[in-house]
Amino acid sequence: MGDNNGASTAVTTTELAALLQAMDERYRLLFDAISKQAGNSRPELEIKEEIHPLQVPHVKLEGSESYASWAEHAETILVLRKREGYVLGTVKKPLEEDSKEGQRWRATNALVRAWLLSSVSPQIAKQVERIKEASEIWRLLKGTYSGVGNEMLACKIQKELQRLSQEEKTVVEYVSELKRLWSDLYYYDPVELECGKCVEKFNKWIEKRRTRDFLNGLNSMFENRRVSLYGNGTLASLEQVVSAILSEETRLKLEDTGPTTHGVAQIRSALLATGGGNLQRLELNLDDKKCFECGEPGHMKMACPQLTGGGRGRG
Incomplete structure (x- = not known):
């Protein structure tokens, strides 16, 4: 009986190993298919990110006077979208244009180029619209309109x-x-x-x-x-x-x-600004005024006897 149990155990182990091997082969194909699909989908995401539209700068380039502000806004937007290399020339054009890298560079360069043309005035756009590389457009705009060292602008x-x-x-x-x-x-x-x-x-x-x-x-x-x-x-x-x-x-x-403070400041300024006959004329003018508190003439609310507790006062 012991021998039969040993033979039965040996067969079970062999069958289990074969089953695990078969499962490993089957799932390996599945994992390879998933990995391949993930690898194919990643470039699509990258391409979608490449053609994402860029925000137009708030300031358009219309000449030397607006270049500094325009360049600051433009470079900030490009850095935010990680596209500054296409205008600074650090992202080089691939030698093989038909490769995936070449196609990606061409699409992104066209995007940045179109964005540059839309961020300048129509008169300036006509000067650079035939240039195909965004970095060359950026270089020419900077050389023409940056105005660094322009003594006339500095003087102005x-x-x-x-x-x-x-x-x-x-x-x-x-x-x-x-x-x-x-x-x-x-x-x-x-x-x-x-x-x-x-x-x-x-x-x-x-x-x-x-x-x-x-x-x-x-x-x-x-x-x-x-x-x-x-x-x-x-x-x-x-x-x-x-x-x-x-x-x-x-x-x-x-x-x-403050209404009360404002009135006091006005009266104080008027008293300080007057002297002699002017002060007498100011008092005569106050005789014609009526108090807003009691309605009696000759004083203002700030000197009203009903508020101060005194006799009939003069404003």
Whole structure:
């Protein structure tokens, strides 16, 4: 009986090994088919990503004055979509155009090329529309319209900075215009320094100069705050100064919106501005006014006896 059990066990082990081998062969074919299908679907996803449309820049290239802003927007969009290599020339055209790499490069280059043409004015597009490679279009646009070292543009921006003041603009609008002109001036007239300490000293010097330009162009309503900022001995950074002026602007707006405070400020200003006969004329004018609290003439609500508890007062 023992021999029969041993023979039966040996047969079972052999059959089990054969069964496992057969299953392994069958599932190997299935796994190979799945892997092949996954490999074929991946390039399709990559191709779909290649032809994904690009966002048009908010600023169109219309000439040298708009190039700096256009180039900044355009390069940001290309970097976001990982397509900057097609305009910078780092993604080279494959030698075999009929290969998958060649087809992918041709499709992406056509996409970036069409996007570049749509982001410039029609007059500029006509100048480069026959160029087939996006990198060549980018190079020509940069060489023609970048304006780096253009003394006329730098002079124009410098004059705008000298004339710029706050006037009717809010503090945010005023400082935004200043920063735009500062950025454009540095772009068209760059300063190249190799020494690290020299760069640090220059940055501190230019920031102090820009802070003074900002303060000097403010309206007279900020005079007290401006004097206090200058009187601290060491002028704070531009961001700190702008923050202080913004806080002052908010305080002045709140002061103007308060009805009682607004009335007191008006009367105080009128009294300070008058003298002698002018003060007497102001009192005569107040005799014609009626109190909003009790309706009696000769005083205002702020001096009303019913509110102050005193006798009949004069405004």
